[in-house]
Amino acid sequence: MRAEVQDFYRGTYLENTGRYKGIWAWLTSTDHKRIGLMYLYAISAFFIVGVIIGLLMRIELIAPGKTIVEPQAYNGLFTVHGIIMIFMVVIPGLSATFGNFSLPIMIGARDVAFPRLNLFSFYLFLFGSFLAILSQFMRHGPPDTGWTFYAPYSTSTGTNVIMATTAAFILGFSSILTGLNFIVTVHRLRAPGMTFFRMPLFPWAIYATAWIQLLATPVVGITLLMIIAERLFHIGFFDPALGGDPVLYQHLFWIYSHPAVYIMILPAMGVITEIIPTFCQRKVYGYKAIALSSVAIAAVGYLVWGHHMYTSGMSGKSLWLFSFLTFVVAVPSAIKVFNWLATMYKGSIDMKPPFLFALFFIFLFTIGGLTGLVLGALATNVHVHDTSFVVAHFHYIIFGGMGFAAFAAVHYWFPKMYGRMYNIKQATIASIIMFIGFNLLYFPQFIIGIEGMPRRYYDYFPQFQPAQIVSTIGGFVLAAGLVLMFYNLIRSARKGEKAPANPWNGTTLEWQIPSPPPLENFEEIPHIEGKPYNFK
């Protein structure tokens, strides 16, 4: 290590140990880059657990009847899978890892506004995750409600719901604090000269996301507390047997959980918006349109939660309105896709792994978005709601979209994080395997969904089996790609070739400082003269 120390007065953030040594230096660090990496490690670990559970479900579903587990165990599996993937992987996901690692550098700051609070959010995140995992092993058996905790099943089942909801509550709290931190950071710590419209687009996306985290998450917090109160003290909020209303629960739940979809996808779009200009060496097309569409999505996204409840017996007027707004909010996403395409036009395209992942992202996200239109329209929603069509749709959006964007982000900023480069060829092969596996895994679910295969089904009729077999095979192909990708990244973080400060010829600030960055990023805070993405 010694030989590589950059000739910079403080050394890099990776080796500067401060008061404590070894792992303690990391666990007590308030440096935004280290916290970002710790999130990355924790989230990757949870992701791998979630994937393994997903594969177990896929094995169970390869044939009708029992294959490996009993129905109750299966119900527990999809519940943990959903909780892990949603609350512990994609909601913190990009915003906690790269919001931490990249955002402060990109706006020319030395750290986030409240570094200690930042570390505290990380520990809340770990604590919440710990409880969620613990709930799997407690006395009454793992929770079996699905990640949506729908009442009154969730208020009456004998399994360990209280601990799981508490976990989700704490995870939500961590998310709120992170959001707050980023909002203040963006407002107060931009480098001199960096007006809002000179800010790169990833920070814009994180900023819009942070507002959603701050404003929407408290609703789910309260809702989860209401479930706990109902279970413990039999106060009737949701259970009609106690005088409550189960549909009220659904409203409260989706008022948060729909905007949460944007917490997941906006940072993903932000990452893609960084990667495409860099690998095309072109100024991003429609800077303002992209920046403002993030804000538009964040704002209108609050008002469409009812599209998850078309069949719950709502009044005709609210159905009308929810469907209408759902279609309106589709437009800003479409704008972004067109802007990305226009950015590629006449560029000088370098097909490196981050860009390849970005292309896959656009394809998969487009499928997810277009099938979302089927779900948004009332007449078609009624038929495919609660079927595997929905399962395919949200995996395309959150895994194909947010997941592939995260892989793109890791491959993009990897040389910055470690000062080393991964094996480009292996990364390319891994991404292609994953792309093929992904489509094999989820595309068949659209088809059987339209044919009437309900979701959260442990068992099914033989006519659905061919598609289920293809899905299961796809799952393992995807997993093989993941193994190769993780192998390449883990190996290269320690043994990869040394990377230059700006391997992709990027223009944003993080590429103007050494790789890996020094402890407080900038020796001298730069002065910003113009717009980002100024390629010569």
Next chain:
Amino acid sequence: MNYGMPYGASNFVEKIDKTFYFILGIDIFFLILITVLMILFVARYNRKRHQNAVQVKERTWLEVLWITIPLIIVLAMFYIGWKNYIPLRKPPKDALVVKVIGRMWDWQFEYPDGKVATTLYVPLNKPVRLNLYSPDVLHGFFIPAFRIKEDVVPGKNNYTWFKATELGEYDIFCSAYCGMRHAYMYSKVKVVPTAEFDSIMANLEVATSSADGDAIMRNNGCYSCHSKDGTKLVGPSFKGLWGAKKTVITSDGKKQTIVVDEKYIEESILDPNAKVEEGYMPNVMRSYKGVLKDEEIKAIVEYLKKSGDQK
């Protein structure tokens, strides 16, 4: 005409399938457009061939164009989706009314004259209104062949309706997750000619003849969790129940040994969590307090007394 849509057999099928084709058609067009453009750009402007990027000027008209066109398209989708949905909420006044009871984990259908069945028999070409009722948790009433689905929400009077247009048997699934045997909450709708429908109705049993404990239990769905032949379902089997010695766990967590008698059965029905047999989960069976009348519970006990002889 059904390209990819499942077999259709109700008055809604045509309109709903058309909506699918409209939206999916546009979807496929845009997916192809976007994919082809991506591939084209990547091939044409690859760095190997295209060393220097051209910083193309932004044109406002282009942005206005790609905001307006998608907006118009999605609004058209919204409108068609909504218009073709309205009929689903408008059951005709003269419809045959059937009460659908969805509960953990079976379906039961109650006809106006009190007849009950576990298969939904309906006459061809006659509107049928289904009033959806759940005594426990959420369920979803889903007939793919009819393109209808509506949640069965406890405490709410949801409904759906249809007019079957083809004879035959079609699947009824539960679409809303409802616990352990959700995937097995299955029944069928049988569409029959009117004459046959009348004779089926004439032969069905009337709901609760309150003397017969077996019928009461069938009508209340006890048999979806308890078997009569010794098979272990979610709950203990009734075979050999009467007089059996059982280890139970009381609500404060203590182990106890009891002999199944009248009092224990009554308590199990009214307050199932008070004593839970070892090896079974609490909170699975709900209390039937207020659902079953005293004499019905008596009838069940009388019926279960006979279970002791079956050992």
